[in-house]
Amino acid sequence: MGNFFTSLFSSSKNEDSAEGKAKNDQKNFDILKYDGIRAQKIGQVAYAIKCFTEALNIQEDFETMNYLVSAYSMANQTEKALETLNRMIEIESDHVQTLLTRVSVLFMLDKDAEVIADCLRVIELEESNHLAWFLMAKAKRTTGDQLGAIADLTKAIALKDDFTDAYLLRAEVLLALKQGKEALPDIEKAISLAPEEETTYLVRGKIHESLGNLDAAADDYQQALDLNPFNEDACILKGTLLITKELLDEAIAFFDEAIEIRPDFAKAYAERGRAKNLKGDKEGAFEDLKKSIELNPEGEEAKKFEGQHANFENKTYMPF
Known part of the structure; x- marks a missing residue:
């Protein structure tokens, strides 16, 4: 495709009349547009963007702009997608x-x-x-x-009375406002509409936990893990709940399994360290915390040590 654009436009050199130029422009526009569509379908996003851009230089076409927005989004060129959308809204x-x-x-x-x-x-x-x-x-x-x-x-x-996401979001907002009882019917409705959606169980678990129903919360976090064993939020919520219930050995064993499944799970190391610290295992807690910071140097555990470098090296400061 290296000489595609050169050969495409050179064909119009002998078109002298206005009608001939218009026909040639339309031909070139169509070729560029549909070549861009084909390129986008097979994942050649950069080439598709070039095609759509060149086509729009010939003719401002709403549909082609829409394709260009999609291509920009696929290429993570969000600002350019927004610029194109702004122009589309000016037009319509x-x-x-x-x-x-x-x-x-x-x-x-x-x-x-x-x-x-x-x-x-x-x-x-x-x-x-x-x-x-x-x-x-x-x-x-x-x-x-x-x-x-x-x-x-x-x-x-x-x-739309079967709008699962709306029930879920309203439950989350109510929970944030510490209105757990009011949030519970919404999340129950969301679960009834989408029983295989793990996020709904996480939110219900948080609501139960806020209301002091710790066993029900644990069941919900486990349900989310049953649906997706790699759900990090569910893992952390269940593990920290075990710590809250002072089941420290269970919490440590639980995080052992989580780390075995995913050795780079920084937050799991931090929470296992917290459980070890509560058990009095300062050395084990320090090693877990150190590993957590190594894996995620920009995480919240690392931030807790800002200004505490000397204490960290001497193991005299544990931000649990």
């Missing part, structure tokens, strides 16, 4: 799917305040769009408007 300001696509890109760029504006625009166009209410709730949660998030999720659920 009422195109709901484009607005929702821009919302997804804005989330990736942590521009949650801008998400809310786009969701409001979608709702203005389609008040019954349950996804827009849900996405606006996600943004409000991140920006600190928890009550607004609950209101939006309630609207989303009213529009």
Whole structure:
């Protein structure tokens, strides 16, 4: 494909008339667009981006822009995807799917305040769009408007009563507001709708734990692990719950198994170290903590040692 673009455009040199140029431009546009589509399908994303970009230099085409956004996203060129989406919305300001696509890109760029504006625009166009209410709730949660998030999720659920993600998110928001009892019916509904979704069991486990129902919480964390033995959150939650219940030997044995499955599991080393420290095994605790920091030098355990380097080397400071 090295000489593709050169040969493509050289064919138009002898086209002198306006009609001939227009026909040749349309031909080149079509070739570039569909060659880009084929390239994208087989994973040649960089070449697809080049094709779509060259095609758009010939003709501003909404569909081709959409393909370009997808290619940019695949290539993790999120800012360029946003630039293209901005132009698409200039062309068709009422195109709901484009607005929702821009919302997804804005989330990736942590521009949650801008998400809310786009969701409001979608709702203005389609008040019954349950996804827009849900996405606006996600943004409000991140920006600190928890009550607004609950209101939006309630609207989303009213529009779509089998909206699993909305029940799950509302349960998470209520839990964050320390309203575990109010959160429980939502997470029960989410589990009934998606019984194979491990995240729902994690959230229910956290709710049970917040309410003091530790055995029920342990069962939920184990259910999540049964669905996915590599779920790190479930592993840490179950292990730390064993520590909370002062079942230190069980906690250590549990983390032993987790580390055997995944030897680079930094957080598991840290939590096993905490259990060992509570048992009085200072040497074992230190070695686990040291291993955790080696595996994740930017993690929370490492941050606890900032300014404590000498104490760490002398094993005189254990931030458990």
